[in-house]
Amino acid sequence: MKQTPAQRIKLHGFNNLTKSLSFNMYDICYTKSKEERKAYIDYIDEQYNAERLTNILKNVSNIIGAHVLNISQQDYVPQGASVTLLISEGPVVEVPNESLKESPGPLPESVVMQLDKSHITVHTYPEYHPNEGISTFRADIDVATCGEISPLKALHYLIHSFDTDIMTIDYRVRGFTRDIKGHKLFIDHDISSIQTYIPKEIKSLFDMIDVNIYQEHIFHTKCKLKEFDLNNYLFGYTKEKLQAQEIKEITERLKIEMEEIFYGKNMSPDSQDD
Structure with missing residues (x-):
């Protein structure tokens, strides 16, 4: 029998359900030359260095009411960074009923939730096409919690923290x-879709697809920006500096790249497997 959000289940001992959120974001850029590619990678490494990523994960731990026990962070050469937070139960003894509802989570200004021993991690992967042209930045964030609350409450803030063209989100109990x-x-809470935890104003910007296996408590949502403005994908200049044919070719390459990432398969002739 399903429990409504307002009901509380009295448990025998500790609630040891494990709830895992995996959030992957992609930023895509057209870099015509090696110099542009290097500048883009340098920008990403500065924008999402280990120190800033640590602050983002600290805010996530605050949103879900956790204590940070240990922080491990590392910037890599030539590019990328990783951060891991070991976290434990926060000081809130009684979890508000609001934390069990299907609704978008708060931004860092609002903090009231409970968590037991678990972790939060982020890894970044700047990457580029070997023949120049396309550069991508991927960030993988994992939030694993034990206890009553869902890490999906941190999803709103995570989306808010990254400039993303494509998102893939997985949640499992x-x-x-x-x-x-x-x-x-x-499972100790109702959930119909990860989309319920994303604010309407964000959902309106993306095309979204759900793939859910309800009987296994597995939920998957992927999102791709609806609007395409080439200026948002050029690094250091605007399309006014390009010829009409260049605009057409670059736009086509970027859209193919986004479609391939969104659907998880190669579509262009030059990207087919041998």
């Missing part, structure tokens, strides 16, 4: 806990 009669509970 693992394990079980017991009520006071010993009955196993394999």
Whole structure:
């Protein structure tokens, strides 16, 4: 029997359900020359260095009411960064009913939730096409929690923190806990779609596809920006400096790149597997 958000289930001991959120974002850029590519990679490494990523993850831990036990951070050569936070239960003893509702989570100004021992990680992957032209930046963020609350409450803030063209989001509930009669509970909250945790003003900007396996408590949503403005994908200049044929060719290459990432398969002739 499903529980409504307002109901509280009395448990036998600790709620040890594991809830995992994986958030992947992609930023795509056209870099015509090696100099532009290097400048773009340098910009990404500065914009999303380990120090800034650490601050983002600290805000995530605040949103879900966690204590940070340990921080490991690293900037890499030639590019990229990683941060891992080991976190434990926050000071809030009673979780508000609001935390169980299907709704977008808060930004860092609002903090009231509970978490038990778990972790938050981020890894960045600046990357480029070997024949020049397309550069991409990917960030992978994982938020794993044990207890009553869902890491999906951090999703709104994560989207807010990154300039993204494409997002893929996965959420899964693992394990079980017991009520006071010993009955196993394999999920302790209602969820119909990850999209419920994304504000309407953000959803209006993206085309979204859901792939959910409800009986396995597995939820997947991928998102791609609806509007395309070439100026947003040129690094250091605008399309006014390009010839009409260049605009057409660059636009086509960028759109193919975005479609391939969104659908997870090669589409252009030069990207087919041998």
